[in-house]
Each structure stands twice: as structure tokens, then as C-alpha cells.
Amino acid sequence: MRILKLISKNVLRLNAVEIDTHGADVLVIAGENEAGKSSVLNSIAMALGGEKLVPAKPIHEGAEKGEIVVDLGDYVVLRTWRGEHST
Numbered sequence: 001m002r003i004l005k006l007i008s009k010n011v012l013r014l015n016a017v018e019i020d021t022h023g024a025d026v027l028v029i030a031g032e033n034e035a036g037k038s039s040v041l042n043s044i045a046m047a048l049g050g051e052k053l054v055p056a057k058p059i060h061e062g063a064e065k066g067e068i069v070v071d072l073g074d075y076v077v078l079r080t081w082r083g084e085h086s087t
Contacts, residue, residue, distance in 0.1 A: 001072050001073070001074075002021070002023075002072070002073070003021060003044065003070055003071070003072060004020070004023070004071045004072065004073055005018070005019065005069070005070075005071040006018070006019045006040070006043065006044060006068075006069070006070055006071075007019075007068070008039070008040065008043040008068045009065075009066065009067045009068075010059055010060040010063035010065060010066040010067065011042075011043050011046070011058055011060060011066040011067070011081075012038075012039035012055070012058065013034070013036045013038075013060065014036045014039045014040070014043070015060060017036065017040060017043075019040070042055075043068045044068075046058065046079060047068040047069075047070045047077045048070060048077060054079075054081075058081050059081050064082065064083075065080065065081065065082050066080065067079070067080045067081075068080075
């Protein structure tokens with residue numbers, strides 16, 4: 001199983017990011033320091049790894065809602081946070 005698409009909005013350091021892998025075997029995530037590379041990887045972990053991998057404050061500073069969508073082809077995982085409630 002592979003990730004086909006990732007959408008992460010208002011999560012950790014990210015305002016919004018959408019990554020479509022186009023079926024690639026390898027995807028390079030690169031950027032400047034503090035650009036959000038780790039937040040992209042943490043978004044995947046938070047969506048697929050369960051509550052133990054979600055930090056105490058998953059929502060980006062100043063946002064009311066955070067959302068992660070991970071499209072795995074046969075399955076789509078959606079995690080949302082509002083205030084202190086997650087789904």
C-alpha cells in the first residue's frame with residue numbers, strides 16, 4: 001500500500017500542503033529549515049499512527065481547525081481537530 005495523496009491543513013507548522021505522488025515509487029521532500037518538512041512527515045504519522053502520535057497541540061497556531069487527508073487508494077484516512085476534540 002502506498003500514499004497516493006496527502007492534504008494537510010492547519011496542522012503543526014503547516015498552513016496548507018497538498019502532495020500528489022502521481023504513483024511515484026520515491027518522493028523527495030526538500031526545503032529550507034523551518035519550511036515544514038517534518039510537519040509533512042508528522043502529518044502522515046498522525047493520520048496513520050493513531051492518537052499516540054498526535055501532539056497535545058496539533059492545530060497550527062491561530063487556526064480553529066486542523067485536517068489531514070491521506071489517500072491510500074482503497075482507503076482514505078481523514079483526521080480533523082477542533083479545539084481539543086479530534087476525529
